[in-house]
Amino acid sequence: xxxxxxxxxxxxxxxxxxxxxxxxxxxxxxxxxxxxxxxxxxxxxxxxxxxxxxxxxxxxxxxxxxxxxxxxxxxxxxxxxxxxxxxxxxxxxxxxxxxxxxxxxxxxxxxxxxxxxxxxxxxxxxxxxxxxxxxxxxxxxxxxxxxxxxxxxxxxxxxxxxxxxxxxxxxxxxxxxxxxxx
Amino acid sequence: xxxxxxxxxxxxxxxxxxxxxxxxxxxxxxxxxxxxxxxxxxxxxxxxxxxxxxxxxxxxxxxxxxxxxxxxxxxxxxxxxxxxxxxxxxxxxxxxxxxxxxxxxxxxxxxxxxxxxxxxxxxxxxxxxxxxxxxxxxxxxxxxxxxxxxxxxxxxxxxxxxxxxxxxxxxxxxxxxxxxxx
DNA sequence: GATTAAACGGAGTGACGACTTCGAATATAT
DNA sequence: ATATATTCGAAGTCGTCACTCCGTTTAATC
Numbered sequence: 001x002x003x004x005x006x007x008x009x010x011x012x013x014x015x016x017x018x019x020x021x022x023x024x025x026x027x028x029x030x031x032x033x034x035x036x037x038x039x040x041x042x043x044x045x046x047x048x049x050x051x052x053x054x055x056x057x058x059x060x061x062x063x064x065x066x067x068x069x070x071x072x073x074x075x076x077x078x079x080x081x082x083x084x085x086x087x088x089x090x091x092x093x094x095x096x097x098x099x100x101x102x103x104x105x106x107x108x109x110x111x112x113x114x115x116x117x118x119x120x121x122x123x124x125x126x127x128x129x130x131x132x133x134x135x136x137x138x139x140x141x142x143x144x145x146x147x148x149x150x151x152x153x154x155x156x157x158x159x160x161x162x163x164x165x166x167x168x169x170x171x172x173x174x175x176x177x178x179x180x181x182x
Numbered sequence: 183x184x185x186x187x188x189x190x191x192x193x194x195x196x197x198x199x200x201x202x203x204x205x206x207x208x209x210x211x212x213x214x215x216x217x218x219x220x221x222x223x224x225x226x227x228x229x230x231x232x233x234x235x236x237x238x239x240x241x242x243x244x245x246x247x248x249x250x251x252x253x254x255x256x257x258x259x260x261x262x263x264x265x266x267x268x269x270x271x272x273x274x275x276x277x278x279x280x281x282x283x284x285x286x287x288x289x290x291x292x293x294x295x296x297x298x299x300x301x302x303x304x305x306x307x308x309x310x311x312x313x314x315x316x317x318x319x320x321x322x323x324x325x326x327x328x329x330x331x332x333x334x335x336x337x338x339x340x341x342x343x344x345x346x347x348x349x350x351x352x353x354x355x356x357x358x359x360x361x362x363x364x
Numbered sequence: 365g366a367t368t369a370a371a372c373g374g375a376g377t378g379a380c381g382a383c384t385t386c387g388a389a390t391a392t393a394t
Numbered sequence: 395a396t397a398t399a400t401t402c403g404a405a406g407t408c409g410t411c412a413c414t415c416c417g418t419t420t421a422a423t424c
Contacts, residue, residue, distance in 0.1 A: 156334020
C-alpha cells in the first residue's frame with residue numbers, strides 16, 4: 001500500500017472517530033472535511049458508510065478491551081473492577097459512540113465488530129470473576145446482568161448529560177448493589 | 183373543530199406513537215400510511231415533524247406521570263416505588279421512544295414536553311420520598327442520581343434487548359443498592 | 365336538499381445524503 | 395528523469411424525506 005494511502009486511511013479513521021463520537025448521524029462529507037480529504041477518498045478506503053462505522057466501533061471496542069486487560073491480574077481485583085467500570089462510564093459521557101458501540105457489541109453488527117465485542121466482554125468477564133474471588137463483588141451477580149448495568153450506566157449518563165457529581169453518586173448506588181451483602 | 187378532523191388527529195397520534203415507538207427515525211409518510219390518511223393531513227394537524235414528535239412524547243410522559251400518581255399515597259410506599267420503577271423499565275423495552283422521552287424530559291425539548299417532563303419527575307420524586315420515609319429506600323439517595331438510574335436502566339434494557347430474566351436480575355442489583363444498608 | 369366553509373388526498377418541490385465517475389496529480393521503480 | 399500504476403478530489407447521479415399546492419370531497423347549517 002502506498003504511503004499517502006496509508007496516511008489518509010489513518011486520518012479518516014481519526015476524523016470519523018471524532019465526528020461520530022459527537023453526533024452519530026453525521027454525514028460522510030463531514031468526516032471527509034475534517035480529515036482534509038475528498039469524499040471519494042473516504043469511499044475508496046471504506047466501501048460503504050456502514051463499513052466505516054464498523055471500523056470505528058471495532059477500534060473503540062478494542063481500546064476498551066485493552067484497558068480491561070491492563071487491569072487484569074492486578075493485585076487488588078476489586079478496585080480494578082470498579083475502576084474499569086467507572087472509566088468506561090466516564091468516557092461514554094463525552095463520547096456518545098462508545099455507548100452505541102457497547103450496545104452493538106451484543107446485538108447485530110459486522111463480523112469484525114462482533115469479534116471485538118466478544119473479546120471485550122471476555123476481558124470484562126475476567127475482571128468480574130477476579131473481583132468476585134477477591135470478595136469485592138457478590139458471587140450471585142452474573143455476567144449478563146452486570147454487563148447490562150455497565151451499558152445502562154453508560155447510556156444513562158450519556159443521555160441525561162449528568163454532571164460528574166451526580167454520575168458518581170449514581171455509580172456509588174450501583175456499586176453498593178454489587179458488593180456482597182454484609 | 184369538525185368531527186372528522188378530530189378523528190384524524192387522534193388516529194395520527196396513535197399511529198405516530200406506534201411507528202416512532204418501533205423506529206424513532208421513521209418517516210412522516212409511514213405515520214400517514216398507518217393512520218390511513220394523506221401526508222397533507224398529518225401536516226395540517228402538526229405543522230412540522232418535530233411538533234408531532236413532541237406531541238407523542240408529551241403524551242407518553244403524561245401517561246407515566248399518571249401511573250406514578252396512581253401509586254402515590256399507597257399504604258406500602260416501598261412496593262409502590264419499586265413497582266413503578268420496574269414498570270417503566272419493562273415498557274421501555276418494547277417501546278424505544280419511552281427511553282428517549284425520559285431522556286428528553288431533562289434535556290432540551292418543546293414547551294409542552296418540558297412541562298410534562300417536570301410533572302412526571304415531580305410525581306416520581308413523590309414516590310421516592312414516600313418510600314424513603316417508609317424506610318424502604320436509603321435516605322442518602324437523592325432524586326438526581328435515582329432518576330439517572332431509572333433512565334440508565336430503561337435505556338440499557340432497550341439497547342441491549344435484555345430478556346426478562348436478565349432484566350429482572352439487573353433490577354434486583356439496582357434495588358439492593360437503593361435499599362438501606364442493614 | 366342546497367350551500368359553504370373546512371378538511372381531505374396525492375402529486376409536486378427543494379434540499380440533503382450516500383455513493384460513482386473521471387480527468388488530474390503523485391508516489392514508486394527503473 | 396520518466397513511466398505507469400495507483401490515488402486523489404470535484405462534480406455529478408439517484409433516492410429519500412420534510413413540507414406545499416390545489417382540485418375534490420364532506421360535515422355542518424339553513
